[in-house]
Amino acid sequence: MFYREAGQFKTTYQADMSIFPILQDRIGLALIIVAALALPFFAGDFVIASVMVPFLILSLAAIGLNILTGYTGLVSLGTGAFMGVGAYACYKLSTTFPGINILVWIVASGFVSCAVGVFFGLPSLRIKGFYLAVATLAAQFFLQWCFVRIPWLYNYNPSGAIEVPSRTLFGIHVTGASATPTTRYYIALAIVISVTWVVSNLVHGRVGRSFMAVRDMDIAAQLIGIRLLRTKLLAFAVSSFITGIAGAMMVFLWLGAAEPDAFNINQSFILLFMVIIGGLGSLVGSFLGAALIYILPIVIRATPESFGLTIGAATVEHLTYVITGALIIFFLIVEPLGLARLWQIGKQKLRVWPFPY
Amino acid sequence: MSVASGAPAGDSGETLLSIEHVSLSFGGVRAIRDVSFDIRRGEIRAIIGPNGAGKTSMLNVINGFYHPQAGRITYKGATRRRMRPHQAAAQGIARTFQNVALFKGMTTLDNILAGRTLRMRKSFFWQLWRYGPALTEEIEHRKYCEEIIDFLEIERIRKEPVGRLPYGLQKRVELGRALAMQPELLLLDEPMAGMNLEEKEDMSRFILDVNAEFGTTIALIEHDIGVVMDLSDRIVVLDYGNKIADDRPDEVRRDQAVIDAYLGVVH
Amino acid sequence: MTLLYSIFVDPFVQMAGAPDLLVQTLWEGLVGGVLYALIALGFVLIFKASGVFNFAQGIMMVFAALTLVGLHEKGVPAFVALGLTIVVMFLLAVAVERVILRPLVNQPDIILFMATFGLTYVLIGLGELVFGGNPKNMITSELLLPSGSLDFKVLGGLVSLQKIDIAAAIIASLMVAVLAVFFQKTRIGRALRAVADDHQAALSVGISLDQIWVIVWFTAGLVALATGIMWGARSNVSFALEIVALKALPVLILGGLTSVPGAIVGGLIIGIGEKLGEFYWGPLIGGGVESWLAYFIALAVLLVRPQGLFGEKIIERI
Numbered sequence: 001m002f003y004r005e006a007g008q009f010k011t012t013y014q015a016d017m018s019i020f021p022i023l024q025d026r027i028g029l030a031l032i033i034v035a036a037l038a039l040p041f042f043a044g045d046f047v048i049a050s051v052m053v054p055f056l057i058l059s060l061a062a063i064g065l066n067i068l069t070g071y072t073g074l075v076s077l078g079t080g081a082f083m084g085v086g087a088y089a090c091y092k093l094s095t096t097f098p099g100i101n102i103l104v105w106i107v108a109s110g111f112v113s114c115a116v117g118v119f120f121g122l123p124s125l126r127i128k129g130f131y132l133a134v135a136t137l138a139a140q141f142f143l144q145w146c147f148v149r150i151p152w153l154y155n156y157n158p159s160g161a162i163e164v165p166s167r168t169l170f171g172i173h174v175t176g177a178s179a180t181p182t183t184r185y186y187i188a189l190a191i192v193i194s195v196t197w198v199v200s201n202l203v204h205g206r207v208g209r210s211f212m213a214v215r216d217m218d219i220a221a222q223l224i225g226i227r228l229l230r231t232k233l234l235a236f237a238v239s240s241f242i243t244g245i246a247g248a249m250m251v252f253l254w255l256g257a258a259e260p261d262a263f264n265i266n267q268s269f270i271l272l273f274m275v276i277i278g279g280l281g282s283l284v285g286s287f288l289g290a291a292l293i294y295i296l297p298i299v300i301r302a303t304p305e306s307f308g309l310t311i312g313a314a315t316v317e318h319l320t321y322v323i324t325g326a327l328i329i330f331f332l333i334v335e336p337l338g339l340a341r342l343w344q345i346g347k348q349k350l351r352v353w354p355f356p357y
Numbered sequence: 358m359s360v361a362s363g364a365p366a367g368d369s370g371e372t373l374l375s376i377e378h379v380s381l382s383f384g385g386v387r388a389i390r391d392v393s394f395d396i397r398r399g400e401i402r403a404i405i406g407p408n409g410a411g412k413t414s415m416l417n418v419i420n421g422f423y424h425p426q427a428g429r430i431t432y433k434g435a436t437r438r439r440m441r442p443h444q445a446a447a448q449g450i451a452r453t454f455q456n457v458a459l460f461k462g463m464t465t466l467d468n469i470l471a472g473r474t475l476r477m478r479k480s481f482f483w484q485l486w487r488y489g490p491a492l493t494e495e496i497e498h499r500k501y502c503e504e505i506i507d508f509l510e511i512e513r514i515r516k517e518p519v520g521r522l523p524y525g526l527q528k529r530v531e532l533g534r535a536l537a538m539q540p541e542l543l544l545l546d547e548p549m550a551g552m553n554l555e556e557k558e559d560m561s562r563f564i565l566d567v568n569a570e571f572g573t574t575i576a577l578i579e580h581d582i583g584v585v586m587d588l589s590d591r592i593v594v595l596d597y598g599n600k601i602a603d604d605r606p607d608e609v610r611r612d613q614a615v616i617d618a619y620l621g622v623v624h
Numbered sequence: 625m626t627l628l629y630s631i632f633v634d635p636f637v638q639m640a641g642a643p644d645l646l647v648q649t650l651w652e653g654l655v656g657g658v659l660y661a662l663i664a665l666g667f668v669l670i671f672k673a674s675g676v677f678n679f680a681q682g683i684m685m686v687f688a689a690l691t692l693v694g695l696h697e698k699g700v701p702a703f704v705a706l707g708l709t710i711v712v713m714f715l716l717a718v719a720v721e722r723v724i725l726r727p728l729v730n731q732p733d734i735i736l737f738m739a740t741f742g743l744t745y746v747l748i749g750l751g752e753l754v755f756g757g758n759p760k761n762m763i764t765s766e767l768l769l770p771s772g773s774l775d776f777k778v779l780g781g782l783v784s785l786q787k788i789d790i791a792a793a794i795i796a797s798l799m800v801a802v803l804a805v806f807f808q809k810t811r812i813g814r815a816l817r818a819v820a821d822d823h824q825a826a827l828s829v830g831i832s833l834d835q836i837w838v839i840v841w842f843t844a845g846l847v848a849l850a851t852g853i854m855w856g857a858r859s860n861v862s863f864a865l866e867i868v869a870l871k872a873l874p875v876l877i878l879g880g881l882t883s884v885p886g887a888i889v890g891g892l893i894i895g896i897g898e899k900l901g902e903f904y905w906g907p908l909i910g911g912g913v914e915s916w917l918a919y920f921i922a923l924a925v926l927l928v929r930p931q932g933l934f935g936e937k938i939i940e941r942i
Contacts, residue, residue, distance in 0.1 A: 013499045014492065075734070123923060126930045130677050130737065130881075134873045135926065138919030149910045201487035205495060206477045209463070213471050216460035223420065223458075224538060225446035225475035234481070265867070269741065276738055281462065314752075321749030328742030332735050333727040 019204055036189055040182040049181035055294055056188045057249045062274040062286035063199055064242030069272070070280035071203060072235035073215030074124055078136035079243055079271045081143035084263030086113040086244025087251040088153045091162045094252075095155060102167040102175060106191070106248045113244020114237045116143070121236030125229040140265055147260035163257045175252045184253045191249065195242060200283060202238070211235055212281070273324060277331050279340025288339040292327075296320060372431075373398040373542060373574050374419065379428030381414055381598075388414040389425065390598040396542070401568055401575045403589035405582070407619050410595040412578045413455060416544045419576070420452055421445040433541075447475060451540035455547045455578075457527045461520035465530050468519055469505060472537030473498040505533050509563060525556045532563065536571075543567065545577045549584060557581065561588060582620065586610065594619065635904035644781025649903050650896060655789040655858075657895020658796045662851040663872035664879060664887035665800065666844040671881050672807070673816035673840040674725065675733060679740040682869020683747045684845060688713055689762065689852030689861045694755035696763050705763075713845030714838075721837045729833070730824075748863065759864075762856035769857060792854040799850060803843075804884050816840060871898075874922030877932050886934030894918045 010016040020026045040048055065079045089109035094102060120139040124132055147153060154162045166176025173179040174187055202208055210231045213221035218228055251258045270293060278289020297320040301313075335341050374396040381389040389411045396402045404412045417423040419430065421440040429436050432448060440448075451472075460468050477498060483491040506512055509529050514522060519530055528548060535543055548564070549557045561584055567573050579585050585592065586606045594602035594609060596618040602609050609615055639646045663681060670678040678684075691712050695705040724739050770787035807813040819826045819836050827833055855865060875894050879886025898921075902914045925933060 013496045013503075017492075017495065017499065123927060127926050128930070129734070131877055131926055131930065131932075134877055134919065135923050137870065137873065138916060138923050141916035141919055145912055145915050149912060198485050201491075202484055205484050205487055205491055206474060206479075207481065207484045209467055209471050210474060212463055212467075213460050213474075216462045217458050219422070219442075220454070220458035220460065221471075222442040223446055223452055224472050224534065225443050227443050265870070269745075272738075272741070273745075276741075318749045318752040321745045322753070323749075325742040325745030325747075325749065328745070329724055329739050332731075332739045332742070333724075336731065336735055 017204075019200060033193070040185060045181045048185045051295070051298070053181065053185050053188050053254050055290055056185075056192045057246050057254055058271070058274065058294055059287045059290040060192050060195060060249070061243050061246035061271055062278065062290045063196065063283060064239045064246060065271050066275045066278075066280065066282070066286045067199065067203075067211070067242065068235050068239035070275055070282065070285075071208065071211040071215060072232065074121075074232060074235060075129070075133040075272075076136045076239070077133050077265065077268050077272065078120065078139035078143070080263040080265060080267030081140040082113050082117055082240045082243045083247025083250060083267065084143060084147055084260065085116050085240075086110060086247030087258055087263070088147060088162065089113065089244070090248035090252060091164075092153065092155075094167065095165060098165065098167075101169065102252065103169070103187075103191075106245055106252065109248040110241040110245040113247065114241040117236045117240020117244075118233050121233050121240075124232045124236070137265075140268055144260055144264060147263065161257055161259045162251065164252050164255075167252075175256075177256070179253075188249060188253050191245065195245065196283060199238075199242070203283070207234070215281075273328055277327060277338055279338030282338070282340035284343060285338050285340030288343065292339065293324065296323065296327075371398045372396070373433065374576075375431040376415075376419075377429050377431070379415075379418060379425045379430065381411070381418060381423055381425045388598055389418070389595075391428070392595070392598070392600045393428075394593045394600060394603050396574060396576055397591075398541075398574050399568070399572055400590040401564070401577060401588055403577045403579060403585045403592045404595060405579065405585055405592060405619065406595035406601075409597070411598040412595055413546055415595070416452065416546055416576070416578065419445070419542075419544060420450060446538065449539075449541035450544065451535035451538040451542070452544040453528070453531045453535050453546055453548060455550065457524070457531050459519045459527055459531055459534070462518070464516050464518055465511060465522070465533075466499075466502065466506070466515045468530055469502045469533045469537050470495075470498060472534040473502065475538065502533075502537055505536050508536075508566070509533050510559075525552050528552070528560070529563075532560075536567065536573075539571075540573060543573050543575045545575060545579075547578050547580065549579060549581055557584060564588060630908060631905070638904055642781065644783050645903075647783045649899050651783065651785060651789070653896035653899030654892065655786075655792060655895070656899060657892040658793050659851060659855050659858075659891075660872050660875045660895055661888045661891025662796050662799070662847060662854070663869050664875040664891055665803065665884065666847045666851070667872060667876050668879075668882065668884055668887050669803070669844045669847065670840055673819050674837055675819075676725070676736045676740065677733065677881070678743075678844070679737065680743040680747060681844065681848060682866050682872060683744045683751075684713075684716070684848040685852040685855070685869055686861070686863060686865045687716075687747045687751050687852075688845065688849035689856040689865070690751050690755045690760070692849070692853065693760045693763060693856070693861050697760070702763050709849060710846065713849055714842050717838050717841035717845055720841050721834060725837050726834065744866075748866070752863070759860035759862035760856075762853060762861055769853075786858070788854070788857045792857075795850060795854065799847065800884065800888060803847075807884065812836075812839065871918050874918040877922040878925055880932035880934035883934040886932065890933065894921060897921050 010021065015021070020029060039052065043052070061079065061083055064082075065076060068074050068076050086109045089112035090105050093105040093108055094100075097105075116139075120136065123135045127135055148160065151157075154160060157163070164175050166178055167174055169187075172183055174183055203211070210221070210226050211234075213224070213226055214228060214231050214235075221231075222228060247263070250262075255262070274289035274293045275286060276289070277292055278287070279285025297316055300319050300323065301316045331338060372395050376395065377393050378391050379389055379393070380387070380391050392411075392415070404415060406412055414423060418425050421442045421444060424439045429438050430440070431437075432450075460471060463471070477494060479491045479494045483489060506515055509532065511526065511529055511533065514526060514530075519527055522530065528550075532545075532548065535545075545564070549560050552560065564575060564577070565588065568575055577585075577589065589606060591605055592602070592609045593600060594612075594615050601614045601618060602612045604612070610620070663685060666681040666684070667678060670676055670681070688709060692705055692709045695708055696702055700708065720743065724743060725736075728736055728739060770791055773784045773786045774790070776783045776785070807816065815826070815831045815836055816839075818829070818831060819833060826836075852861070852865075855868070859865075871894065872891075875887060875890040877890070878893055879888070879890030898914055898917050901917045902911070906913045
């Protein structure tokens with residue numbers, strides 16, 4: 001009964017078309033943002049650095065993939081590689097022009113990843129479905145090969161890895177060893193909130209409708225004047241831009257260093273799982289899916305410890321694989337629309353609570 | 358309600374679309390054999406015939422989905438053999454399908470709004486920020502769509518995901534989406550298939566209203582002969598890809614070839 | 625000028641200059657191609673019969689091989705281990721049918737496709753938990769498979785053919801022949817093709833979907849086991865094989881998802897193309913092109929023929 005919309009009448013189209021028409025939703029969102037901003041005051045460095053920052057970054061990458069696969073229906077197995085493109089682009093830009101604001105380079109690396117993404121998206125006019133997924137594998141393996149075999153990308157570093165240089169913003173260290181988890185967290189939070197807001201604008205308007213039209217029935221989409229190639233390439237562009245930024249953030253704000261293996265096919269799979277479990281075609285779902293998949297191994301490790309047993313790190317990893325795989329199958333059977341749909345159903349129940357329906 | 362063109366309902370005499378000697382084959386199957394007819398602006402033209410006669414293929418050719426091996430199509434004075442579907446849309450041709458081709462993942466309102474895509478001019482840049490020019494434009498288009506929703510009497514279901522709607526309502530939503538394009542030529546492929554009597558009467562009324570109020574030219578494939586005879590100004594009859602009649606309803610009703618191929622006699 | 629020369633002329637000069645190396649490379653490509661074809665065959669089997677694109681085929685191969693070797697490690701004699709592994713693959717087929725296929729029976733293909741991703745992960749985790757992730761050696765001698773090589777003096781040089789490769793090629797050809805006959809000539813084969821076309825229609829003519837699916841997945845499991853043995857004999861048995869198995873996807877693209885001969889031809893093209901590309905053109909760009917060349921070959925084919933070389937043309941009825 002807390003969630004009822006009774007009494008909330010919309011008198012203008014504008015009000016009706018707002019993204020969160022229900023007042024309680026708006027309050028809830030405000031609370032979440034306030035909580036996110038206040039978090040560093042309550043949680044320790046470990047939670048911030050090892051849970052929240054990665055969660056934010058992976059959520060962003062999941063949003064990127066969701067645009068392509070969830071909203072436009074183009075299955076991609078190359079997300080890991082596109083994150084890598086963003087990461088290496090940011091690294092090269094930042095080491096070549098150290099004086100310029102790192103945020104500029106993070107955004108710029110999104111454009112680099114965008115260009116690469118559009119190039120690998122060109123086949124999508126002729127190729128559909130599973131075949132397109134295999135074509136994205138070409139991007140994944142080829143780009144990963146580039147990360148290893150083009151020494152210019154990692155500044156000829158003999159170890160083959162890239163290490164994040166120390167950068168400051170208004171005098172505060174934001175990347176590199178001296179950057180505190182809290183600083184990195186706020187920067188990541190700022191980027192994620194802004195990008196999510198922009199993406200939300202896109203999907204609620206003409207562009208989002210075109211994407212979904214192409215996904216649902218591309219023949220009918222052509223009929224109403226949507227140009228398929230342009231729309232698909234736009235989806236690749238927006239998606240790769242976002243995953244590129246996420247990749248740059250992953251290296252610069254989270255890991256601090258990276259090897260090509262960080263962007264391998266496993267990473268692509270994990271992101272795809274996040275999107276599937278979270279909910280295809282849902283922004284909220286991207287966050288929920290990222291949370292579930294990322295937090296899962298942590299929970300698996302922590303649970304037996306709370307009972308006094310210890311499990312080896314390797315076993316945790318294996319168990320994570322099994323449970324993740326089982327969860328995917330479970331969700332696909334029970335709720336193919338993912339956690340986002342479950343969340344919607346939950347809200348629906350809240351609306352009529354304490355009545356059953 | 359705004360009217361697309363000032364043309365009165367019924368035959369205005371001016372040719373909108375002209376099909377000349379069009380032939381279409383798929384592999385070995387000849388779907389359309391040397392068919393010619395025209396559609397005049399403002400009229401309701403029915404295309405009828407037994408199953409497999411090539412009626413849907415004909416609409417697909419007009420739309421640009423299939424490209425005929427021979428013949429040409431003249432639309433609004435411009436002749437072409439090949440046209441892409443999105444070009445047809447830009448030229449003012451809209452269409453509905455036999456098997457409803459709605460975007461199942463979206464609501465009724467979104468589907469109809471999707472029909473306004475071609476008229477949404479605000480660029481990608483403005484779409485990124487939504488608030489401002491993009492939203493203003495979207496509200497304007499929303500207003501137009503609401504008029505269509507009002508016209509088709511589907512206010513109740515505007516926020517329903519179309520996948521969950523009953524078949525008859527889905528067909529109505531599809532009509533709404535086609536109307537949202539403000540087409541000059543509306544192609545309807547069996548709009549009354551699977552409907553009961555009451556739904557058919559509603560749909561007939563809508564078709565007549567669209568023709569009368571908006572002046573939209575309509576090409577209609579339909580099996581219900583009663584509906585066809587009542588609604589249409591002229592009829593083309595196809596059989597095995599050949600045109601066997603092309604005349605007004607009363608003449609077609611009496612045409613022997615048509616009776617033999619399709620209509621049959623009352624026993 | 626030199627660039628054009630090194631791309632279009634030099635490799636062929638090299639090929640002509642050392643024909644024994646060329647033959648060797650072609651042979652390696654052929655063997656690789658045969659093994660890819662076998663993995664692809666597993667895909668085709670399942671796709672033809674259930675319409676499911678079984679992404680887990682590769683991992684099933686690894687899992688089967690691991691089970692075999694793992695059991696042997698624990699002291700089980702070789703052929704008993706083989707028998708037990710066959711039983712395990714049967715149980716796996718039953719489990720998959722029960723847990724995944726039955727609940728998802730009318731869902732769109734993309735959902736089933738993603739379910740096989742889940743299956744892949746479960747098998748990876750399970751395999752690692754039970755048998756450990758260390759690379760193991762395939763028990764070739766215990767299974768009475770030949771080892772060593774046959775050396776031929778040919779074309780002025782030496783060509784060395786591993787006996788296990790020859791055995792692999794023979795066994796693979798036999799399996800393909802048996803399967804082709806099975807599909808075309810037998811009653812069950814016909815039923816499988818019916819199921820692949822339309823689940824509901826098949827049900828309505830009385831075909832028991834559950835049985836069919838168990839049969840199909842079990843057969844695919846056997847193919848996976850055979851492939852795993854062959855492949856494990858050439859390199860170690862470890863999860864790195866899974867990446868190799870992903871290469872079967874370009875093979876499927878070339879061959880079309882529903883064609884058994886297509887899988888073979890596709891496998892050979894990819895196998896040989898990949899080896900030639902790596903050996904003669906690879907050094908031009910630093911080597912290691914094997915990791916992605918297959919995908920680009922597939923991509924190139926798809927751009928020309930979106931349904932693959934042998935696949936059925938997709939006609940969408942509007």
